[in-house]
Amino acid sequence: MVFTQQSAVSINLVASLLLLGLVNFSIVECRRLASTGSDVTYSAINCRKHTAFLTDFGGKGDGKTSNTLVFRSAIQNLSQFANDGGAQLVLPPGKWLTGSFNLTSHFTLYLQLGAVILASQDEGDYPLIEPLPSYGTGRDGPGGRHNSNPKNYSVYCCFDDFDVVRVICGTEFVICANGTIDGQGSLWWEKFHKKKLKNTRPYLIELMYSKKIQISNLTLIDSPSWFVHPDLTITAPVDSPNTDGIDPDSCKNVKIQDVFIVSGDDCVAVKSGWDEYGIKFNMPTEQIIIRRLTCISPDSAVIALGSEMSGGIKNLRAEDIRAINSESAVRIKTAPGRGAYVKNIFVDGMNLKTMKYVFWATGAYGQHPDPGYDPKALPRVDRINYRNVVAEDVEMAGNMGGIEGDPFTGFCLSNVTIGLAEKHKKLQWNCTDISGVSSGVTPPPCEVLKDKGKMECEYPSEKIPIDMVELKTCSFTSSSQML
Numbered sequence: 001m002v003f004t005q006q007s008a009v010s011i012n013l014v015a016s017l018l019l020l021g022l023v024n025f026s027i028v029e030c031r032r033l034a035s036t037g038s039d040v041t042y043s044a045i046n047c048r049k050h051t052a053f054l055t056d057f058g059g060k061g062d063g064k065t066s067n068t069l070v071f072r073s074a075i076q077n078l079s080q081f082a083n084d085g086g087a088q089l090v091l092p093p094g095k096w097l098t099g100s101f102n103l104t105s106h107f108t109l110y111l112q113l114g115a116v117i118l119a120s121q122d123e124g125d126y127p128l129i130e131p132l133p134s135y136g137t138g139r140d141g142p143g144g145r146h147n148s149n150p151k152n153y154s155v156y157c158c159f160d161d162f163d164v165v166r167v168i169c170g171t172e173f174v175i176c177a178n179g180t181i182d183g184q185g186s187l188w189w190e191k192f193h194k195k196k197l198k199n200t201r202p203y204l205i206e207l208m209y210s211k212k213i214q215i216s217n218l219t220l221i222d223s224p225s226w227f228v229h230p231d232l233t234i235t236a237p238v239d240s241p242n243t244d245g246i247d248p249d250s251c252k253n254v255k256i257q258d259v260f261i262v263s264g265d266d267c268v269a270v271k272s273g274w275d276e277y278g279i280k281f282n283m284p285t286e287q288i289i290i291r292r293l294t295c296i297s298p299d300s301a302v303i304a305l306g307s308e309m310s311g312g313i314k315n316l317r318a319e320d321i322r323a324i325n326s327e328s329a330v331r332i333k334t335a336p337g338r339g340a341y342v343k344n345i346f347v348d349g350m351n352l353k354t355m356k357y358v359f360w361a362t363g364a365y366g367q368h369p370d371p372g373y374d375p376k377a378l379p380r381v382d383r384i385n386y387r388n389v390v391a392e393d394v395e396m397a398g399n400m401g402g403i404e405g406d407p408f409t410g411f412c413l414s415n416v417t418i419g420l421a422e423k424h425k426k427l428q429w430n431c432t433d434i435s436g437v438s439s440g441v442t443p444p445p446c447e448v449l450k451d452k453g454k455m456e457c458e459y460p461s462e463k464i465p466i467d468m469v470e471l472k473t474c475s476f477t478s479s480s481q482m483l
């Protein structure tokens with residue numbers, strides 16, 4: 001594979017993906033099956049009785065004509081089938097320029113191979129909406145957020161080679177694709193770097209208060225900000241600001257699987273609201289599995305837990321994780337003021353190459369939405385398990401600092417082999433305000449991680465609910481719809 005630092009890199013989700021919900025989510029993997037002739041077959045959580053093509057509604061895939069009204073009227077028209085077997089809207093190959101639009105329930109948006117949704121580059125195409133209730137304020141500035149609306153949005157698309165998709169209050173819809181969404185984020189990154197943003201940048205795909213969502217095999221590039229919020233697969237130049245790959249935020253039952261991410265920030269950032277707003281919103285992220293993730297994240301973590309975790313993060317599994325050139329592996333980020341907890345975290349199997357730290361925990365992350373946070377709201381960090389880890393070219397094995405008077409407890413590290421970089425730090429483990437156990441760790445860890453002799457850290461053997469969702473085989477005939 002060839003990676004570059006430029007946005008032209010387009011990543012194919014090797015298989016598929018997952019997703020989110022501020023409410024009760026059920027995310028599913030959508031694997032593309034073989035297709036013969038013009039019959040397209042794919043697997044999804046649900047199939048649809050009715051099929052339409054964007055061209056039926058006058059869509060033009062020339063990359064220049066705006067399709068905003070076409071998308072809106074097509075989806076409006078197809079919403080009549082919500083209670084009659086549902087509908088799928090197919091985007092044939094082409095470049096479909098558009099502003100934001102709403103998805104609807106019992107609906108599939110299918111991007112054929114070569115179909116690209118280009119997000120409009122006009123800031124005016126992104127109406128301002130309220131900040132997320134669990135954040136209280138915008139992440140980039142005091143104002144609201146572009147291009148979202150706390151109503152029943154489904155998908156927002158915007159920009160000129162990629163787009164922004166947003167779903168709020170949807171039930172049971174699917175975005176299944178061989179295609180791409182391009183957020184054309186450079187315009188926004190430039191404004192961010194010049195500190196010209198008064199409001200939070202749009203996200204590429206945002207799904208809120210939705211259930212039963214599937215996003216599969218979609219390539220997302222150049223999001224203005226966080227890519228999928230709770231969210232998907234991705235690349236961005238490594239110097240783009242806060243372009244986390246996938247951010248499940250206050251989500252339950254999420255599967256992120258077979259994903260390749262090159263990120264200027266964390267590859268996957270698991271979150272649940274910010275300080276007093278997140279504590280009040282009180283919606284944890286839980287029952288998540290991240291499987292076969294490959295990550296390149298030179299300045300950030302492969303998987304970050306936090307720093308916004310004020311609704312709590314629990315019952316997360318990560319298995320078969322690979323990283324090249326990343327700052328740290330599964331990192332805990334929190335601070336006094338966050339409250340809540342990070343607990344029952346299970347990691348099995350990491351293969352890491354060229355890392356600053358393998359283990360990194362930070363109880364002094366800082367960053368607060370406003371002075372109204374409660375410094376006495378201390379997070380509880382407990383039962384954090386890592387086993388079967390191989391790393392090479394590492395500067396420092398473990399930099400683990402809890403909070404004074406609020407130590408992080410229950411760390412377990414077993415079967416960990418870390419090879420050091422030529423220019424490694426003299427101090428390999430710095431453990432402050434943490435406790436736990438270890439077994440078979442090289443180089444030998446700090447004494448507070450008590451050596452237990454032969455033992456394995458825990459990894460649950462029962463299936464996680466999201467792994468039990470069964471997919472159906474769906475199809476349509478693309479026939480004369482090709483451009």
Ligand SMILES: *[C@@H]1O[C@H](CO)[C@@H](O)[C@H](O)[C@H]1NC(C)=O
Nearest residue numbers: 012014015031032033178217
């Ligand atoms: C995903 O789409 C790409 C084309 O963009 C295709 O080559 C690949 O086979 C698809 N993956 C799966 C699992 O269907």
Ligand SMILES: *[C@@H]1O[C@H](CO)[C@@H](O)[C@H](O)[C@H]1NC(C)=O
Nearest residue numbers: 032035040041042112113178
């Ligand atoms: C997806 O793209 C691949 C080529 O990369 C193609 O072989 C396959 O038929 C496409 N699948 C569907 C379902 O369109």
Ligand SMILES: *[C@@H]1O[C@H](CO)[C@@H](O)[C@H](O)[C@H]1NC(C)=O
Nearest residue numbers: 052056057058074077078080
């Ligand atoms: C939209 O739906 C109506 C039926 O409600 C149908 O008659 C009409 O042809 C549809 N419009 C398009 C452009 O397909």
Ligand SMILES: *[C@@H]1O[C@H](CO)[C@@H](O)[C@H](O)[C@H]1NC(C)=O
Nearest residue numbers: 105150151152168169170171
């Ligand atoms: C959003 O959709 C739900 C059902 O999915 C409905 O109950 C609710 O009234 C809708 N809200 C708005 C603002 O349209």
Ligand SMILES: *[C@@H]1O[C@H](CO)[C@@H](O)[C@H](O)[C@H]1NC(C)=O
Nearest residue numbers: 072100101102149151152153
């Ligand atoms: C999306 O739907 C909401 C109502 O649920 C509506 O207020 C809003 O204008 C729609 N947005 C777009 C871009 O169509």
Ligand SMILES: *[C@@H]1O[C@H](CO)[C@@H](O)[C@H](O)[C@H]1NC(C)=O
Nearest residue numbers: 349350387388389390415416
């Ligand atoms: C230790 O971890 C490595 C890397 O994941 C794995 O190949 C090996 O089988 C593990 N050893 C044991 C005893 O589990």
Ligand SMILES: *[C@@H]1O[C@H](CO)[C@@H](O)[C@H](O)[C@H]1NC(C)=O
Nearest residue numbers: 399400401402427430431432
């Ligand atoms: C170890 O970590 C603590 C806090 O996490 C920090 O204050 C201290 O400077 C570190 N020590 C070294 C030698 O890096």
